[in-house]
Amino acid sequence: MEGLFSCSGQLVGEEIEVAGHGPEEGMARETRPGSGDQRGPESAARNTDAERKATRRPGQGVWKALQWTALMAIVGAVGFNLWSHRLHIRSIHEVQDPRQVSFANRAMLPLEWTNILGMTFRLLPPGSCRAERGLLVVPIPMYMGTVEVPQWCYEMVMGTNPSYFAENPRGPVDSVLWEEAVCFCDRLNELEGWVHYNRAEEGSIRYGYRLPTEVEWEYACRAGGVVHIPDPGRARSRFLLRCAWYLNNADGAPHRVAEREPNPWGLYDMLGNVWEWTSDVFVLGPATSGRMILEPGVVYRVLKGGCWYSAEAECQPASRRRWADDLRWNCVGFRCVLVVPPGWFTRNTRGLP
Numbered sequence: 001m002e003g004l005f006s007c008s009g010q011l012v013g014e015e016i017e018v019a020g021h022g023p024e025e026g027m028a029r030e031t032r033p034g035s036g037d038q039r040g041p042e043s044a045a046r047n048t049d050a051e052r053k054a055t056r057r058p059g060q061g062v063w064k065a066l067q068w069t070a071l072m073a074i075v076g077a078v079g080f081n082l083w084s085h086r087l088h089i090r091s092i093h094e095v096q097d098p099r100q101v102s103f104a105n106r107a108m109l110p111l112e113w114t115n116i117l118g119m120t121f122r123l124l125p126p127g128s129c130r131a132e133r134g135l136l137v138v139p140i141p142m143y144m145g146t147v148e149v150p151q152w153c154y155e156m157v158m159g160t161n162p163s164y165f166a167e168n169p170r171g172p173v174d175s176v177l178w179e180e181a182v183c184f185c186d187r188l189n190e191l192e193g194w195v196h197y198n199r200a201e202e203g204s205i206r207y208g209y210r211l212p213t214e215v216e217w218e219y220a221c222r223a224g225g226v227v228h229i230p231d232p233g234r235a236r237s238r239f240l241l242r243c244a245w246y247l248n249n250a251d252g253a254p255h256r257v258a259e260r261e262p263n264p265w266g267l268y269d270m271l272g273n274v275w276e277w278t279s280d281v282f283v284l285g286p287a288t289s290g291r292m293i294l295e296p297g298v299v300y301r302v303l304k305g306g307c308w309y310s311a312e313a314e315c316q317p318a319s320r321r322r323w324a325d326d327l328r329w330n331c332v333g334f335r336c337v338l339v340v341p342p343g344w345f346t347r348n349t350r351g352l353p
Contacts, residue, residue, distance in 0.1 A: 096111070097223060097264040099127075100125055100224075103123070107141065108346060109141065109345060110345060115338070120147075121144060122144055122267060123141060123265075124142050124144055124337075126141050129225030131218060131318055136215050136219045136222070137215065138219045140339065142337050143337060143340070144336075144337045144338075145337070146258070146262070146266055146267055147269060148273060148274060148276065149181075149336065150169065150170055150171065150257050151168065153173075154173040154176070155169075157191075158184060162176055162177075162328065163175055165330065168253075168254070170256040170257065171254050171257065172269070172274045173333050174329075174331065176277075176328075177325060177326060177328060178277050179325060179326075182211060182279075184336075185210050186209075188209040189208040207341050208339065209337070210279060210337060211279040211337070212279065212337045213278055216278075217276065217278050217304045217305075218304065220267060220270070221304070223263050226263075226265075227263055227264065229317065232312065237312065240271065240272070240315050242260065243262075243263070243270075243272075244269070244306070244315050245260065246306060246307070246308060246315045247309060247310055247311050247312075248312070250308035252309075254273050254307070255273060257269055271315040271316065272306050273305075273333075274307050274333035275303040275304065276303065276305050276335055277301060277303060277334040279301075281300065281302070282301060282302050282322035299324050300322040300324055300325070301322070301324075303323050303332060307332075308331065309331055
């Protein structure tokens with residue numbers, strides 16, 4: 001029987017296998033406190049309890065009202081052109097899928113939206129599509145960041161840049177912990193007035209910025225079923241060389257975001273460049289619940305998409321791997337999704353809740 005993914009990104013009725021490279025292949029090694037094991041700049045490093053507490057929630061520590069005021073002053077001075085000036089993203093009219101456009105028109109939603117920081121998001125129409133492991137179902141519309149969060153944007157919001165490849169501010173932020181990615185989303189919510197996603201009441205629809213679920217990510221990567229990855233061979237190699245930075249062309253490092261071709265829904269670097277965090281806990285075996293799991297004590301989360309060090313086999317929508325949420329790796333970044341309530345855009349022309 002074919003498996004069924006819930007919106008939480010879990011597969012019902014089928015075991016999940018781990019595929020891909022990792023620390024056992026020598027790129028990212030775990031460094032535990034007190035081990036004395038310092039194996040070079042590519043090593044992964046676990047966060048201490050103190051560091052984890054420092055990044056767990058926005059509005060604490062050094063991030064205070066004065067810094068928010070300074071950030072808002074920067075935003076006011078730079079305006080909505082900040083993102084496009086740095087990325088030189090193609091015109092919206094150059095990348096349009098008929099299904100995406102049709103839903104946007106029927107629902108009276110913008111196909112593309114730019115937030116207060118100048119971050120660009122593309123509409124993901126609700127629907128379902130077939131995948132190797134089952135049926136992907138996304139029941140509500142949402143917006144996904146057109147690119148992986150770049151270093152300059154992460155540093156503007158968080159006040160720091162954890163990236164190993166820090167000499168490339170227009171590249172994706174790397175070496176970011178799962179909780180830091182969640183904190184980035186929460187700070188955007190705080191900046192724009194959304195209720196923190198992780199603080200919403202259980203069972204309610206959560207509006208605002210957050211990490212995508214595994215299903216949402218894969219559904220977006222496939223553009224709702226439009227994208228078909230060629231079989232292994234020359235056709236797949238040509239496909240990946242056009243749309244991904246990976247082992248065959250990345251030259252040992254991630255690249256600036258939005259330099260390869262986007263997918264039909266206008267999303268860049270969904271394959272390659274850096275693995276991307278999802279909100280989901282990594283589950284082996286049949287899922288026991290269809291809800292999203294947000295348990296702070298869980299160690300492993302799902303990564304999607306492959307990275308600059310990935311072989312062709314990993315650079316496909318179904319590719320997934322587990323990674324500890326408190327372990328840094330220079331192959332890991334993230335992108336955000338935004339869920340808005342019905343009628344929000346028609347009521348609000350300023351782009352704020």
